[in-house]
Amino acid sequence: MTAIPGPPTEESPYDPVDLTPCFNNTGISPASDTGRGSFNVWGNSFPAESLPSGRAPVTVDGVPFRFPPVGRGNDNVRCAGQFVPVETGRFDWLHLLAAAERRTEDTMAMHFEDGTVDPEWIRVSDFWAAPARFGETKAFETPVMHYPHHVQQGVSALLWAQRVPVTRRADLKGFRLPRNVALHIFAATLQQTAVVASEHSHAQ
Amino acid sequence: MPSELAHRPAIVAPPLWYRDPISCLQSTFGTVLAQHGENPLFVLGAGWEFLYIPDDVRPEEFYYPCRYDGDLGRALAPHHALNSSWWRPADQRDPLRELRRALSEQRLVIAAVDNFHLPFRPAFGDVHAAHLLVVHGLDDELGLIHVTDAMPPAFQGPIPVEDFLRSWGSVNPQDEQDAFFSESRIQQRCLSVTVDAPYPDLTRERLAGWLRANLTGFEQPDTPVGWGGSAGLDRYTRDLVSRARAGETGALQSLYTFGWGMQAQAALHGELLRDRGAAWNCPGLAEAGRAVEGVAHAWTALRMTGAHGFGAPAEVADDLRWHAGVLRRRYAEALASVERAVGEL
Structure with missing residues (x-):
C-alpha cells in the first residue's frame, strides 16, 4: 500500500488511499483539448479549469482527499473489479470522490485480515446535471461540460463525495471495486475507527 | 434572435x-x-x-x-x-x-x-x-x-x-x-x-389497483406483441447475452435504446411509490418504491456495459450476463416488495 506521503499529519484519523495503479480512464480535460477526456460513452469529460489542480489536497465535508493528477493521462478508476490493497487497520468509512455515468448502485467487497469478506453497497448519482439521489455531498459542480469538440455552456458535471461503511470490527486489508463501467472513482480516503475510551459495560 | x-x-x-x-x-x-x-x-x-x-x-x-x-x-x-x-x-x-x-x-x-x-x-x-x-x-x-x-x-x-x-x-x-x-x-x-384531464385524485385505493394490475402484467407470459412480464425479462436478458457472445453489435445497440425506456419507467414508478409512501406515512410503500428504483439503477450497469462494449460484444458477454442476473434479481425483489406494499394500502 498505498498511503500517500505528506499531509495529513500523524494525528489525522484519515488515510488517503493511492488509487494511481488502478487509474484506467481520463475523465478530466482542458478546454484547449476537450477530446482528450472520455468520461462517458459519448466522450464527455469534466473541465480541468473548474476543478482543483492535479495532486492538490482537497477537503470535502471535513474529509481530506488527494485530488488525482490532471492533464497527465488517466485520472480516475473506471470500476472493473480492481482489488485495492490498503495498509492494515481498523476503519469505519471508505470515503470517495466519485461520479457515475447515470445513477448507479452496486456492491463492493471489504476484505479483512482474518479472512472475512463483507459486501457493501456503493451508490453514486449521475455526473450529468443531476441531483444527489443517494444523499451524497456535492464535492465539485462545474459550470460547463466538455464535449469531444467543444465546451458546452449550461450543462454541469458533478463530482460527488460518497462514503461506504466498513461495518466489521476487524482489520481491513483491502477492498475490491465492482465490475461496473458506469462507476468512476477519482480519490479515496479511509477514516480510522474512533478510539473508544471506556470498556464495554452494562447495567447490573 | x-x-x-x-x-x-x-x-x-x-x-x-x-x-x-x-x-x-x-x-x-x-x-x-x-x-x-x-x-x-x-x-x-x-x-x-x-x-x-x-x-x-x-x-x-x-x-x-x-x-x-x-x-x-x-x-x-x-x-x-x-x-x-x-x-x-x-x-x-x-x-x-x-x-x-x-x-x-x-x-x-x-x-x-x-x-x-x-x-x-x-x-x-x-x-x-x-x-x-x-x-x-x-x-x-x-x-x-x-x-x-x-x-x-x-x-x-x-x-x-x-x-x-x-x-x-x-x-x-x-x-x-x-x-x-x-x-x-x-x-x-x-x-x-x-x-382527458382532470384525472381522479390519487388515493391509496386507486394506487393499490394500479399496483395489482402491474403485478398481474408481470405474471403473464409472453404476449403476442413481444416478450412481456418476468418471463419476457428472462428471455430478453438471456437472448442478449447469447447474441453478444456471438458478436452481434445490434444486440448492444438496441440494449442502450430499449433499456432507457425500461429504466426511465422503473425510476418514475419507484419515485412515485416512495413519494406516496412518505406522504401517506406508509413505510412499506416507500420501501417498495426504493426497491423499484433499484431496478432502474441496475439498468445503468447493463446498459453502460453494452454501450462501452459496442465494438466488441463478445468481450463483454460475461459482464452482461452478470449484470443481467443482477437486474433479474432486482426485478424479483422489487415485485415482492410491491406485493407486500399492496397489502398495507
Missing part, C-alpha cells in the same frame, strides 16, 4: 419537467401533462411493466415498446386517459399548417427533431441524434417557432423557423459519434397528445 423581439407564443410557455434517468419521451409528455395541471409523476409513474418487442427497436432517444398501435401515451400511462398519435404534414407547400392549427386550438405538439440542427442543443453542428421537443408557439410574421426542451441544457424560447424545419425534416444520417440515436429519418413526425 432576441426573444424580446418575438411576439408572445400561442400558448403560455409550459412547465419544464425532467428527472435524471428519463429521456425526451417522458420529459415531453411530462411537459404536456403539467400544462394540463396534472402531476407528471403521478401519471407517468403509475404503470410498470417489462415489454421487449424483437426487431422493433429504432435508433431514437424516444423509442419505447408500444403494444397499442403507435399510441405511446397509452403505453406510458396505461392507468390514465392519455393517448397520442403520430402524424406528418399533409402538404409540403405548407408543412407548418397542422402545427399552426393545433397551436391556435391551444394544443401543444411534440415534434421529432435532429439535434444537429438545433442551436441550443449540445450536438448542434456536431452530432446527428433523434430527439423530441414540445412546440408551444409559431410566429409566422417574425419567422420564429417557440419550443420547450426540458432535457439538459434546458431551453425554452423562440428559434428561427428555418432551424426548426431543417431539424424536423432531417434525414438524421448515420453518425459515428452516436451509434444509438442516428440513422433514423425524422420525417417531420409529430405527436398529438390527448389528455
